[in-house]
Amino acid sequence: MIKDKINEDMKSAMRAHDTARLGTIRLLRAAVKQREIDEQIEATDAQVMEVIAKMVKQRRDSVEQYRAGGREDLAAKEQAEIDVLASYLPQQLTEAEIAAIIDEAVAAAGVTGMAAMGKVMGLVKPRVAGRADLGKVSALVKARLTA
Template sequence: MAELLKKLQDEMKAAMKSGQKDRLSVIRMLISEIKKVQIDKKKELSDEEIIEVLQRYAKQRKEAIKQYREAGREDLAQKEEFELSVVQEFLPQPLSQEELEKIVDETIAELGASSMKDMGRVMKAVLDKVKGRADGATVSAIVKNKLSG
């Protein structure tokens, strides 16, 4: 069993014992998302694959928060923010802007990239290096800035 799934199950038991109903509900939802993907793929998921499932779930929460705020539903936005905070406990710590820029600089140097034509190659290499610790839009903005500058 993947380390992350075991951690989620342990946290679920702890939430049950301490009576944290909201937290328990979110963790159960995460475990069910993971199990659904395992059934679809007909195999146990690795920690990396579980992180991808959790990231997808976190991204959905962020989109929902934005939509609820635009609709003036602060109550629902706060519920989604709570869910997002629980999910983020199980995700790797995101890279800082400085760390990300350093990785992009190193990758550009490694690949000998010099223009926007190289953007695809640089993006692929950087995203492989930062898997799960930075979102594609942020990486894309940094790479564009470095290659066009």
């Protein structure tokens, strides 16, 4: 389970006195624990992946904001956290792989035009979950349906 790997990595970071990595892992553990408490569940690997993906997205947004504000030091700190969090995510899909999945979904749905956006995204989302940025996927679906 991914939670076990996170715990082991936390112990390794403690032993190595890697405070930056340790801090990020502790934030991740706290976010997972918070979700478990809020939903009164024991988080599965898929749910932990969702938490990680959300944290990565938040940090990417922060990096953009910091760079726009000229705060390269804070952007670098956020990027380091992204690197730690991304190590728990599965290999990310390439744009070509995403495009192939979108094409299959459009063919399977047998629809065209922007009215089919929800239906196509419903087919694509489970196949790319945790392996691609859904904002990017949505933009590619929109481009495919309007072409």
